Amino acid sequence: MTADDIPTAPETKSYDASVTNAGVITWRDGNVPFSPHFGDVYYSPKNGLAETRYVFIEGNNLPTAWQGRENFTIGETGFGTGLNFLAAWQAWLQAPHKSKRLHFVSVEKFPLSRNDMIRAHKIWPELSEFSKQLGDIWPTETMLPGIHRFILGNGAVSLTLLIGDAITCWSGYEGSIDCWFLDGFAPARNPGMWHASLFSAIVAASSTNGATLATFSAARIVRDGLESAGFTVSKRKGFEFKRDMITATLPAKEPQSEGSNRFHFTDDPWFNLPKNSNAKSVAVIGGGMAGAACADALRNRGCHVTIFEKRDQLADAASGNPIGMIEPYFTADDAIMGRFFEAGFCFSHRKIKRLADDGLIEAVFCGVLDLATSARKQERQDGLLARLADHPDLIQAMSRDEASACFGLPVPMGGVFYPSAGWVSPPSFVRALTNGIKCHVSTTITDIGDTHAGKTLISSDGREFGPYDAVIIAGATETSTLSQTRWLEDQLIPVRGQISYCPETVISELYGSANIQCVLSYKGHITPAKNGMHVFGATFLRDDEQTDLRDTDHAYNVAQLGKVFPKIAESLSSKSLDGRAALRTTTQDHLPVIGPAPDFEQYLSAYPDLDKGKKGARYINAPYHKDVYICTGFGARGLIGAPLAAEILASEICDMPLPLEKSLMDAVHPARFIVRGLKRRQITA
Incomplete structure (x- = not known):
């Protein structure tokens, strides 16, 4: 990001503001982002890339350090605009002798939006090919706190982004980091990050083979903190007008043989x-x-x-069902299950969207409308909306009329809409x-x-x-x-599930059209038509391992559908329906x-x-x-x-x-x- 004594533009200079999911940033000198919160620019408008190469690339003895390695991992304490990542990726790609794969793990409390990030990169056209790849996979949706994994460079480069406070994130992550880019707004601007707890967390997340570190800062709090944590610290001439910067090394940890019976000082x-x-x-x-x-x-x-x-x-x-919902599983609190499946949805969404955009799978991100079919469900949705009130890109409250317009048919109640959700063909x-x-x-x-x-x-x-x-x-x-x-x-618990198929003509004859525009979730679900058929269901029968089609299961699916669309249910005969039964395994x-x-x-x-x-x-x-x-x-x-x-x-x-x-x-x-x-x-x- 920025050095302690890089001067910021005077307050009289014109700028424009951009509201992102991180809050407010402003722009100076055209495309240089400025943080009013920290009172500093993200990088020097004249020589930010050169500084990154001098401080972090050369300061960690790159590209020499990754030569002959299978994997090489860089850890960073402030992702910002991604400039350091792009510079490291470029240096790695251009190196004649490099590791087979490059991993970059970084923390960012206030991630920029895709548009802001792309704008910030325009100042360096030599990074355009890398910026484009990053922009292509960068979410347009809010990145909630937690870990987000991105795959780039045809699978050879991974970016793991920890959204949240640097100390908290690195304290909870086991990284095996080979070298560190100790970056972020300067200690004078962001003293809460440059803390002994951060340096201890960095040591804990470092490779057992040791690690190197470089930072633009030579502040006393940084030197003392690194030395106290176990680093051997050296001073180096700072970039351009800066007098000093810091490089450091962490010795390898004592090796331990596989299967050793030695005691370990870990909680679990x-x-x-x-x-x-x-x-x-x-x-x-x-x-x-x-x-x-x-x-x-x-x-x-x-x-x-x-x-x-x-x-x-x-x-x-179960993976053979013709249509499956790809829907986020949000929780109103910080529950473990919600956190896991939130991370899972984000990862799957990116992967499925990329494959769909390339024409390799059948998937449509038409959104999922989840109806508030009970008082308990309404309470849950209220909790989700309270937690995610500022993120309409993730979840939106809808009245009955709004839900009906969104779905394409009249529905009996409102609910919430997940705009980034949709359906995918699991076999494809x-x-x-x-x-x-x-x-x-x-x-x-x-x-x-x-x-x-x-x-x-x-x-x-x-x-x-x-x-x-x-x-x-x-x-x-x-x-x-x-x-x-x-x-x-x-x-492991077997759960039998049977889905039913509803011909598109049944709905078009009842309503004059079958223009279902998104997936509808109630105490069941119904999808837009695929190959002339809507899929609805499904049953959940625990400890039943049979996969025969059953009229009773069709009848259950029709009855659940009838609570939302009684006219459609009355037009269906459970004995004449087709469908599919399969087993899921849960815990x-x-x-x-x-x-x-x-x-x-x-x-x-x-x-x-x-x-x-x-x-x-x-x-x-x-x-x-x-x-x-x-x-x-x-x-x-x-x-x-x-x-x-x-x-x-x-x-x-x-x-x-x-x-x-x-x-x-x-x-x-x-x-x-x-x-x-x-x-x-x-x-x-």
Whole structure:
């Protein structure tokens, strides 16, 4: 951003204001953003790019530092306009010897809008190709607090943006950062950021192999803070007229052998992730949404992936429904489930939109109208609107008349509208994700074995596949049939769901047209027509694993539809309807299961007395089945959960920065059920 003593333009200079989701910024000297809140420009209008290259690129010995690396990760404390990111990306791309992938993890409390960011980049035409790619994927919607993952450079570059306070965000993130761009408004302008807690968080998020750091500031509070946190600090000539700047190094942490029984000073070692070498070949068991997303995420990281599907084709279970809603799951508070699925929706939205724009999948972002069908639902919607009152790009309140006009048919009540939501064809999504990936269909895997060369898979007909560096189990309830995951049998709940099809002509004959303009959600849902059919439903029957079409389920769907559209329901006969039934898999806490496969018996041996409330520091690191991972339990939210889950697992397997903060990673960790059971004495060693 800016140096302590870069002069700002005088107050008499003309400027114009722009209101963004971050508040108000103003513009000076044409396209230079200025923050009235901090009283400073984001960068020098004359030499901001040159300063970035001098302070951060050269100050961290780039590009030399990333030579010969598989992955290289840069951490930053103030994203601002993204100038440092663009400069680092350009330097990385132009370097003749560089890491295979570049990861950039940054914090921003007040993200700029897309238009403001693009405007701010115009001053540097040499960065235009990078700015365009960033602008193309930058959300037009509000970025809520949390972590947002963006994929650029044909998959070779990832940007992980932490929205929120720098100290809070970095304190809750495990980053494995190789070098730091310690940037932000200067200590004199933003003293709340340059705090001992930030320097400690930076150390905790640094790579175990050590890290370097560079910053424009040479203020005493920065020098002392870095030294107290463990950095070795050096002064360097500052950029242009600045006298000094700081560079620093952090020594490597003491290595620890795999499977070591040493005690670790962490609060919850049972959630510590295994240390992985970069996998080159991965087997994915399951060819639905979760498996396809995992395969795609790994392929984008250069892995050779093979999918194993027990059915005759991919996307043949719940992922085979012709239309699925892609709808945000907001909560009125800061609940874990809401935070996970908010992040999941944002990630899926970007991915699906990109594929749809390229003509690779069927998807329409027509919005989802959610009716307030009960007092309880109205109360929930009121809470959402109170929390997101300033974000009409995410959610809008609608009266009955407004809702009717939005939907295209008269509806009996108002509700809320999600303008960035819509529908997607799950089979087309799975096909796009798996295009070019090797698949074995009609292949039921019954065993995962170990050899000196890696993991092997055995099928029900005795065939052996492999070896592989890692295996992801991404099936449904059959996940618990494998020895490594058999303990999950009581945690994975089958839920039968049946959808029904309504011919478009039924509605057009009743209303004179069938101009349904968006997805409608009530105690069920109905979609715009696709291939002459509206999809409506669906049933939710727990612990029912049959997939036969049932007239009773059609009757239920018609009855639910009749509460909103009685005329349509009266025109439908449940016995003559077509539809589709499939199984979803959910969990008791309604969160998916994502992460390394715990060794159940070893967990019981390692943590037998968790119910005593003893501190985590006395326990060993989590014991896992080596190189085996789980991805399941999404229920009806696979479209907004599975792509993010795949990004999590691919990042874990390939030793890359994670796309979620630690609290959410722990919440979806497979071992949570074991830990919870031990603490509640529901499981005993």
